[in-house]
Amino acid sequence: MESLDLDGSVGRTPDHRAELNEFLRTRRARLKPQNVGLPVSGRKRRVPGLRREELAQLAGVSVAYYTRLEQGNAQGVSVEVLDSIARALLLSDAEHTHLTRLAKAKPRTKQVVRPQEVRTPLRHLLDILDAVPAYVVGRRAEILAWNRLAAALFGDWEELPVAERNWARLVFLRPEYRDLYVDWERKAREIVYALRMDAGRHPDDPRLSVLVGELSVKSDDFRWMWATHDVREKIHGVMEFHHGLVGELSLAYELFKVGNDNDQSLVVHYPVPDSPSVEALRLLASWGPGATRRTPVA
Structure with missing residues (x-):
């Protein structure tokens, strides 16, 4: 059955893997080399923001590891790695918390929506x-x-x-x-x-x-x-x-x-x-x- 995804598109039911992918990609795209102390070359960049390999270097992880994470595969990721990536992306406290929740999200289960009661x-x-x-x-x-x-x-x-x-x-x-x-x-x-x-x-x-x-x-x-x-x-x-x-x-x-x-x-x-x-x-x-x-x- 089709539904509207959390990004507003029609497709599968909302998936925290896609949410993690979009969040990391957009955070990386907003950074410029000079924001994180990297040298700026005169060559024009094909994509906005930092490259994946630059972000991986700043976070102290391999390019393959970071690429897998940005693709939404957070299986086995440690808190320490998430902290390093958050620092490399210059995340705010709220963004850091959001990243941790997305990466540590449990596998999908059918959720029972209960009414919100005010005491x-x-x-x-x-x-x-x-x-x-x-x-x-x-x-x-x-x-x-x-x-x-x-x-x-x-x-x-x-x-x-x-x-x-x-x-x-x-x-x-x-x-x-x-x-x-x-x-x-x-x-x-x-x-x-x-x-x-x-x-x-x-x-x-x-x-x-x-x-x-x-x-x-x-x-x-x-x-x-x-x-x-x-x-x-x-x-x-x-x-x-x-x-x-x-x-x-x-x-x-x-x-x-x-x-x-x-x-x-x-x-x-x-x-x-x-x-x-x-x-x-x-x-x-x-x-x-x-x-x-x-x-x-x-």
Whole structure:
């Protein structure tokens, strides 16, 4: 039976070997000899980035060994070799972790997809955080729970079908989210980073495969961002919003992993003290979850 691969193409079910191949190839292609201290010759290179033999030399492994690994065959690879390759490729901590997960992935097994449950105490915590937008996001960028002010800022997710309560579908497929984020591309990239990390942790997740396939067909932006194979972990920062009711908002955010569940995170947005966003957020809170549908008062 055919399905959409994690790279968005039609073919076999997602394969961590292909994912490993693409990840190593794209990391190698982005490096130039001068990035890693190799001499630069005047001869034009036929392919972008480092050659396989150059990367193998930097990592201290044979060309045949590295070629086999880049082709997706990670059988018997040691942590030490992966560390050496990560250093040679100048991988970030998040990319290094992603590489290790891909290389150490277990053989494919049929995966039972269980519903993601949010603990009752965590739901209570969301309600207590009533002065700031807060929500719980799970695997595949699924929005699992949120408080009243998050609904006022982002939209009343309660009105959406459960399958549509997903950051990737909202940001890439709904025009109103392009208008909401001042730097839409940055938000979109962060979602793709998170989905790539999920693909490394859960290479056989059929719902993730369906999601990536759908977005690859429906969104050109998603398709080229996914093809970069970039992975980063964003746990804090500042986001700029243009809200139809209260105007410009500058909100910092923090992401907290929930208990022992690496698939769930609590995300809290908050204004910098004494900034104009404090009053704007208060005004937004007074309108409630339906704020995104209201017409600003002239």
